[in-house]
Every structure is written in structure tokens, then in C-alpha cells.
Amino acid sequence: MSHKSRPDSGFTCIHCGRMVAAQAYGTSHRNHCPCCLWSRHLDDEPGDRRCPCRSPMAPIAIEVRADGEWAIIHRCTGCDTLHTNRIAGDDRELALLALVLRPLANPAFPLDCFGADR
Numbered sequence: 001m002s003h004k005s006r007p008d009s010g011f012t013c014i015h016c017g018r019m020v021a022a023q024a025y026g027t028s029h030r031n032h033c034p035c036c037l038w039s040r041h042l043d044d045e046p047g048d049r050r051c052p053c054r055s056p057m058a059p060i061a062i063e064v065r066a067d068g069e070w071a072i073i074h075r076c077t078g079c080d081t082l083h084t085n086r087i088a089g090d091d092r093e094l095a096l097l098a099l100v101l102r103p104l105a106n107p108a109f110p111l112d113c114f115g116a117d118r
């Protein structure tokens with residue numbers, strides 16, 4: 001499988017294989033798949049395409065900014081770099097919610113510590 005990227009004409013999602021258009025509502029340079037939210041480590045600075053890493057970047061969390069805007073935190077599976085990316089207008093809401101709920105569905109501590117007699 002090859003993953004050629006053509007910066008201005010969209011890209012093929014490295015995770016789910018979907019064709020993703022570069023232009024999207026709410027963002028000038030889309031860098032993640034609206035379906036599974038995975039990205040690729042292509043940029044040192046947003047949009048510069050100068051990073052040689054090119055490993056897939058997994059969506060790991062949602063950040064809510066002071067103005068209420070949501071951003072996706074991506075972690076590179078190759079070098080562990082963290083990037084924060086604004087969500088795009090056509091990102092799949094269910095995929096975003098799954099990201100929000102993941103830590104709640106999989107807590108790092110036993111839930112029976114709530115309300116139990118201790």
C-alpha cells in the first residue's frame with residue numbers, strides 16, 4: 001500500500017483509506033480524516049509539510065479551548081509528538097464524541113470508589 005500525499009488536492013486517509021478533500025468547511029488546510037479523525041505527521045508548523053516523519057497520528061483526546069471551540073489532540077505513532085488541531089465543520093460528530101467519552105468508558109481507576117462505603 002502506498003500513501004502518496006498531494007498537499008493541495010487532498011489525501012487518502014492513512015487509517016481508514018477514505019479520500020479526504022483538502023478544503024473543508026471551517027478550516028483552510030484540513031489535516032485529518034473527517035471519518036476516523038486520524039492524521040499524519042507531515043507538518044512542523046501547521047500546513048508547512050516539512051516534517052520528514054510522516055507516521056500516522058492517532059486522535060487521543062479533545063481539548064476545549066477558552067472560547068468553547070473544540071480541538072483534537074493527535075499523537076504521532078512514530079515519534080510521540082503531540083499536535084493540537086481545530087476540528088473541521090464536517091468532522092463526524094460520533095467520532096468526536098467517542099474521543100470525548102473514551103476515558104469515561106475506560107477509567108484509570110475503579111468506578112466503585114464513587115458512593116461506596118470506605
Ligand SMILES: [Zn+2]
Pocket residue numbers: 013014015016017018033034035036037038
Ligand atoms: Zn480515516
Ligand SMILES: [Zn+2]
Pocket residue numbers: 041053054055076077078079080081
Ligand atoms: Zn512523528
